[in-house]
Structures are given as structure tokens and as C-alpha cells.
Amino acid sequence: MSGAELWPAIAVLGGLGAVGRYGVDRAIERRTSTLFPAGTLVVNVSGAFLLGVLAGRGVGGTGVLLAGTAVLGSYTTFSTWMFETVRLAEDGEEALALANLALGLAAGLAAAGLGWALGAVL
């Protein structure tokens, strides 16, 4: 596939990644009653794990562009993670805000590293 033919696929896959995030987030938020934004955490950590698997397997070129950059890039989100953290701090929930930052970073790195190691041996 040449570059130009990929753009419609990238748009569709990016859209699907975002809808996947919306669906997982809503499903988790509906089942939890805490202020902690567990939905975004689950989305981001699971997406980091899957992208780690792709990287560990050495998937490159069009494969990583479509499955990684387009789908998983759109599925996971940095801006919402930051927004929810700042909103918690604004609402006086500084401990939850700090936990959201620390847990997101630690679990995200662990998941990406674990996925990478798993992808390398698969």
C-alpha cells in the first residue's frame, strides 16, 4: 500500500480507537462509584501493554502504523489523564490526584515493559 491509500484506513482506525476508549471508560465508570478516574487508567494501561507487545515483536512499517499509531494511539489518551488529575487537585482531592499520576505512570511503564518482554518471546 502506498501512503495515500492508508489515510482513510488511519482515519477509520483512529475513530475506532477513540470509540473503544469511550466504551471501556463508560463501562468502568458505571461500575465504580469513586472519584478516582479508573476508566482512563484501565484504557491507558491496557493500551500501553498492547503497544509494548507490538514493539517487542518488532512489528514495523504499515503494521505498527495501523495497529499501533492509529488504533492504540487514539485508544489511549494523555490529555484526559492530565485533565482528570488537575480536576481532582482543583476539587481538593490532592491525594487522589497524586495517586492518579503515580499509578498511571508506574502501571503504564510496567505494562509497556511487560508487553515488550512478552512480545519478544512470542
Add this chain to the structure above:
Amino acid sequence: MPPGTQPRPGHPPAWRLPAAVFAGGAAGGLARVGVVRATHPGPDAFPWPTFAINVVGTVLLGLLVVRLTERLPPSTFRRPLLCTGFCGALTTFSTVQVETIRLARGGHAVLAAGYASATIAAGFAGIVLATAAMRRTWAVR
């Protein structure tokens, strides 16, 4: 819209909100992929395209949320389209984690730690500053 058919929070129309998220996500994903494909920082360098996209998308989200939720009349579709869809898909978490791991595995532990820290610090500051700027701008009108 007749009374009773107005979508209530938590009970949106079954397919219309995901459709708005899809449209915004397609545009945000395209923009991010466009930047990523046009730039090649290399596996041993600071991943500045991802960093720049994440900071820009986070500032944009900070501006949009205040504008949409505190300044404009309520709208069912603007937030899923622009915030959840566009800004959510424009910015990315998974790529930051994998780029950090790649730098660390390549022997660039300090660069890896710096990249992850700089991304989080800039994103946090971006939301705080964007929110404050938007509230100040629209408060005086």
C-alpha cells in the same frame, strides 16, 4: 425536541455519542499520524513529535472544557466530538510509555526519565494554565 425526549446525563441516545467520538477520534488520529509520519527523531533522541502533540492537545483540551462546560450553553455533542474524540485521540499515552521503555532499553535511562517527567509536567501545567487563561478571558465579557 419535545419534552421527555431530551437525552439525560448518563442516558444518551444509543449511537449518537459514539458517532461523535468516532468523528472526533478520526480527525485527531489523522492529525497525530500526520505529524508522526512527517518527523523522524530516531530511536535514541528525545521523542519531541509525541511530546509536542501531547502538550498542544492537552492545552487545547483545557481551553475547550472550560469553554464548553462553563461558558457556552449545554450541548450534547460538542464535548464527545471535540474533547473525548479529537483531543483524546490527538494525544496519546501508550506511545509515551513505549518510547520511554525504548529509550531506557537503549541505554538512555536519564533521557527516558527526563522524557516521561517533562511530558507529565508540561501536560499538568498546560491544563492549569489553559484553564486559568480561559476563565480569565471569558470572565470579563
